[in-house]
Amino acid sequence: MMLIDPHAHMISRTTDDYQAMAAAGVVAVIEPAFWVGQPRTYVGTYVDYLSSIVGWERFRAGQFGIRHYCTVGLNSKEANNEELAEGVMEWLPRFALKEGVVAIGEIGYDEQTPLEDRYFRQQLALAKELGLPVMVHTPHRDKKRGTSRSMDVCAEMGVDPSMVVIDHNNEETVAETLQRGYWAGFSIYPSTKMGAARMVEILKTYGGERIIVDSACDWGISDCLGVARTARLALETGVAEDVVRKACYGNALAAYGQSGQMPEDDWLNPSPIDQSTLFAGNSVLRGGREPVIQTGAPTLAARSDVGSDAGSDAGPGQTAGD
C-alpha cells in the first residue's frame, strides 16, 4: 500500500530513515516548519531554515524516491519572541508561494499566550488570502481546551474547516474535531502523543473519514515508520483496507492537495523535467551504495542514472557528497 507521512521533520532524520520509509511504502512526506529543539534568536536563521525545507531537504528526499512537500509558518513556541516573530512574518509571504508548499503551518498554541494568539490569527489570515490549507499544532498541555480554542479562532477568522488539519489529536479531542468538520490528524509519537494500538482503536471507532495518521518524527524519540506500523497493525487486526488507505494516504492527499502543489502524478507519473532535476543526481548516497527502494511502484526505483544530460558514466562508487 502506498503511504503518505503528512507530518515528518525530515531535516532531523538520517538517510537510513529515508531508505526505511521508502522501503515501507512511503511515497510522499510533508515537512512542517517547526522549531528545531533549540530556539532561534535571529530572523536570518529562521529564513535559512525555511530555505532548507523548500530546497535542500526536498532534493534530499527525492534521492530516495520520496516526494517532499512542506508547510511554512511561525510556530507557537517561537511566536513568543516578538522581535523574531515580527521578522519571520515579513518573510513568510515570500515562502508561501514556493514550489511544494502545501499549507501554512504548523501554527497554533503552545502555552496559549497573547503573542501566540496574535501570530496564529495573522497566519490564518495569510492562509486565507493565499488560498492555502492550514496545519494546526495543538498544544501538549491544556490540550483539550487549546484544541477547542484553535478551532474557535479558525471559525472567527472565517477559515473553512475543510482547509484546516487539526493535528496531534487524541481520544479526548477527536470527537469535537470531526464533529466541527475539520480534518483530524494523529501523530504516532509514542511517548507524548499517540501509539499505533490506540490509533487502531480510533480507526475502529470513527472509521476513515477525515482522519489522517502521521509520525511527527523529529529530533526526539520518535518513529519515522509510525504511519507504516499503524497501517500494518490496522490491517492485521481487521480494519477495512479502504479505511486504512484513507487514513494513511488518501485523506492527506485530499487535504493538502487543495494547495494545488501536491498532485498524485508527482509520484505516480513524474514528469521528465522533474526526473532531470528534483529526482536527479545522487550526491547524498555516500560510499557508492546503490539505494534499495521497494515501493511497489516501479517508477519510484532509484534513478541514479538520470540528471546529467550526457549521463554519468561514473557508475557506483563515484558518488559522494562533501
Add this chain to the structure above:
Amino acid sequence: MAETPKAMLRRWLQEKAAPEAAAWAIPALDALAASRAERDLHIFLGMAPRRLGRGALALSAAEIAASDAARPGWAPARWSLDGAARVLALLTFRAADRGPGAFADTFRDLRRTADAAELIALYRGFPLYPEPETLEPEAGEALRSNLTPVFEAIAHHNPYPRDHFAEHRWNHMILKAVFVGSALAPIQGLRARANPELARMLADYARERWAAGRAVAADLWIPVLPFRDDPAVAAVLARAVATGELTQEALT
C-alpha cells in the same frame, strides 16, 4: 536589428504557453516592467509554475540555433517554460532604471529564498544577465550547492564559466563535476580552457581513485591530454592506458 534574447524569450512564451497562461504572463510582465516593488517580482516568480505549468520549453532546432546566434553559447534546449518566464522576469524588472550593481543585489536576495526549481531556472539565465562580472560570486554559490542540478545549471550548457571564471574557479568546477559524477562533455570551453594546473589536479584525482580501487570517468582525460608532455601527467596517462581506461590512440 537582430532579435535580442529578451525579445526571443517573450515571443517563445507567447507562442508556447497555453493561451490562458500566456494571457496571464504577458500582461504580468508588462506590469513588472513598470513596477518598482520587489514584491511584484516575488509574486511573478512564485506564480510562474502555477500558471504556466512545469513542462519543457520545447524549442525547435531552428530556435536553438537562433538563441546561439543571439548570444553565443546560450543553449536553452533543456529549459522549462516556467524557467524561461522566470529568467525573463528578472531581465524585465527595473530594466530601465537599474543602477550599477542593482541586478546582482536583486539576484542575491532572490537566491537566498529560492526553491530548488527556482535556483535551477535563475542560474540557467546567467548568459543573459546584465553586468555579468558582478554575478561571479553568485555563480560560485551555485557551484558550492549540494543540489547537483543547481551545480549543473551553471556548469552545463552555459557559456558563463568559460567567459567569466578565473582559472581557480574554473578548475574547481571541473574537479567537482568529476567528483560528484557529473558529466564533463556539456561544459562549454572544456578544451579551450584546459590548463596545466587542472591537468595536475585531475591526474592526482585519478591516482586517488586507483588507490581506492575505483575506475576513473572517461571524460576526465579530455582536459588532461593536452598536457601529455608534462612527465607527471604522462605517467598517469600511461597508467590509464595500462588499466584499459584510455586507448593508446588517444595519446597520439
